[in-house]
Amino acid sequence: MKHKTENAEELKELARQIRILILKMTSKAGSGHPGGSMSATELLTALYFNTLNLDSDNLKDENRDRFLLSKGHCSPGLYAVLSKRGLFPEEELINSFRQTNSRFSGHVHRTTPGIEMSFGSLGQGLAIGSGMALSAKLDNKSFKTFVMLGDGEMQEGMIWESFMFAGFKKLNNLIAIIDRNKCQNDGYVAETLEIDPLDEKIKSFNWNVIEIDGHNFEEIFEAFEQASNSDKPFAIIANTIKGKGVSFMENDPQWHGKALDEEQLKKALKELGG
């Protein structure tokens, strides 16, 4: 089944439910990465409920669009979206995420339905996406490759090797989405190793770049539209808020890699209307 909706209310409601799932599965597991999953929620929702050419009944279709979660620790966000696309039951996801014998590894693994590639060690998605985009060019296939990167991940040298390669090869079927939530594990990106001016850096590698509000569906779709008509690889710097949707989680790096306890979860779900 394919899914394409532009209804803003429907998308907002999906995003709300996805955040609830993210919090439930991480709290149940007692660990995981809710903050960066919640900053990416609208981006993932827009991809999987509108933009990606993906048939949930034919996940191996060789002409499908590819999505790579290079920031593979944000598995809760992607799993939640995929379960909403009907790939697996929500209950199983909540109850078995990060558990032994589960289909849902802490970081994404390609043995899970709908997961294109295993990630969790930062820096690798853009290179793999470049390979996929190059492959599409070789075979004259029209599929696109989307790679979601963390902003802290921009500190990995391998990312810049890949910006250089894709720009040089003019891979205009490759789209990088940078979840610019400004936090990383130990604190703020700006205090750890600042990556700005990010747009100028990426442009200088022969990419087209747009900066948007990563929680605004209209801006997200406009960016994807521009990306599909680009003469160069296309980067979307999506300004987001880590922990978006729950007041006490927003912009606080501690929720990068920590789950809410029972009390906190109750409070958060109340805010989200869960």
Place this chain on the structure above:
Amino acid sequence: METKMEAIREGYGRGVINIAKKDPNVVFLDADLAMSTKSIKAKEVDPERHFYSGISEQAMIGEAVGLALTGKKVFASTFAIFLSRAFEPIRQSICYGNVPVKLVGSHSGVHVGEDGPSAQMTEDISIMRALPNMNVIVASDSVEAEKATEFLLDFDKPCYLRTGRNKVPVLHSDNYKFEFGKANVLKNGNDATIIACGVMVSIALEAAELLKKENISLRVINMHTIKPLDKKTVVNASKETKAILTAEDHQINGGLGSAVAEVLAEKNLNVNFARIGMNNSFAESGKPDELFEKYGFTAKHLAEKVKTLL
């Protein structure tokens, strides 16, 4: 008759031509050194199917994985040492992802010579062997490299193929059939065994000639597949001869010698045993033959070591 000499990597180059002609779906990646690794030969068949990642070995591994995930058969090569630059992407994306990329590392071992230890990769077998899902082949001559390359075209698992820079004797004839995972007993013998890989195989055969003069009958095994290891051939050697010596142009820790030692220990096989290789040290710049003399890799060294085991 004079022995024909050829660099192992030349055989890889011929293999590249053969598989590029055979299969339009195979692609080749190099960082920069395609003229040296010999995958530049792919361009003779189809320039559109050879790519440079640039001197960006980590990205090369990722690009190889992306190509493989979208249906390409991928050979990625550089000097053996520089593949180790991308160890973690190899672990994460090729091995954990279990994506059937073929890695080809040339310029292996002390035999690289004059460039010195920064280019003399002596830890690759150990590193690659430790990785789950990775398979490891060490070619002993150019013919074996060519045949192994042809074999790898349709091999659907990750694999590392070790080649080499400098000329070594050609041991195999053109009709040699490479059998993955099955060691070749090149010379039968019943006193002692040398299990060798790569450039050490021809030296082990020379050692057999030296020992023959002293009425010592040496078995010589070419262990071209280090992982999975042909345990049966090791066990047979331990039962049918009185001593086993391993020989590799590599550290003795973690490579062929360790792999053989594991079999002997786990199966409680009581046989005199020693390993030839670099022992927790780096070599230096110099001519390959002189370095082999200095670091104990010659036929004479091997023969003497065998005698101490008997």
